Amino acid sequence: MRYRNFKATVLLVGLMSLSGVLTLIFLAREKFIGYERHSNHYYQQYLTDKMALFKRSALDEDNECRQTKRNEINVELTHSVYQFYCEQSSFFIGNLPSKKTVVFEQISDYLRLNETMPITQINTLAELPPTSPTEPKIVVVTQDIDEKLTRDFYGILITQHYFNLKNGAKMYGVLYTTQESDKSNRYVTYSREVVKYFDEHYSIWHFLPYSRNLLHAK
Numbered sequence: 001m002r003y004r005n006f007k008a009t010v011l012l013v014g015l016m017s018l019s020g021v022l023t024l025i026f027l028a029r030e031k032f033i034g035y036e037r038h039s040n041h042y043y044q045q046y047l048t049d050k051m052a053l054f055k056r057s058a059l060d061e062d063n064e065c066r067q068t069k070r071n072e073i074n075v076e077l078t079h080s081v082y083q084f085y086c087e088q089s090s091f092f093i094g095n096l097p098s099k100k101t102v103v104f105e106q107i108s109d110y111l112r113l114n115e116t117m118p119i120t121q122i123n124t125l126a127e128l129p130p131t132s133p134t135e136p137k138i139v140v141v142t143q144d145i146d147e148k149l150t151r152d153f154y155g156i157l158i159t160q161h162y163f164n165l166k167n168g169a170k171m172y173g174v175l176y177t178t179q180e181s182d183k184s185n186r187y188v189t190y191s192r193e194v195v196k197y198f199d200e201h202y203s204i205w206h207f208l209p210y211s212r213n214l215l216h217a218k
């Protein structure tokens with residue numbers, strides 16, 4: 001009788017243990033399935049945002065860098081945040097000019113000029129555009145100059161020709177010339193304000209390659 005009771009007890013304990021194990025397996029399976037569904041859901045969201053990025057190009061990033069003028073840009077997508085970085089390239093190559101005259105061989109070694117910048121070409125000083133300390137201009141001189149200014153000029157003058165200002169108004173800014181003799185012109189005055197203006201308004205922001213990141217939305 002005792003033996004039968006013992007066997008029944010052992011069987012009951014065994015069944016309870018088996019039931020517990022099966023329950024744990026079932027719960028673990030449900031948890032795993034739930035985790036897989038959760039992972040698949042986020043993966044689908046990731047793919048959706050990834051496809052949206054394929055429609056963008058480095059040109060899009062460059063444009064956004066120029067417009068926002070920030071080092072870090074975050075773009076809110078449907079399910080995540082697209083992050084990339086920008087870099088500023090100064091209009092002046094190297095150090096900012098600190099003298100009234102810079103003698104050059106290649107202007108591209110000193111200034112980052114491009115076709116989008118408002119640059120005026122002149123043959124005579126009479127063709128100079130109106131300027132002011134807050135609205136200086138970039139002017140390229142295409143002929144020899146040996147005359148006087150009728151009004152003050154603020155900005156940058158670039159010339160590969162003889163350039164001499166006679167008694168009259170003055171130029172404030174920086175003269176870029178290929179002629180060593182132009183360095184002593186007393187009617188050219190260095191202007192820190194003009195240099196600062198071009199550094200702030202003409203420096204170029206561009207997309208920093210290999211800086212893209214796709215982050216989880218907070």
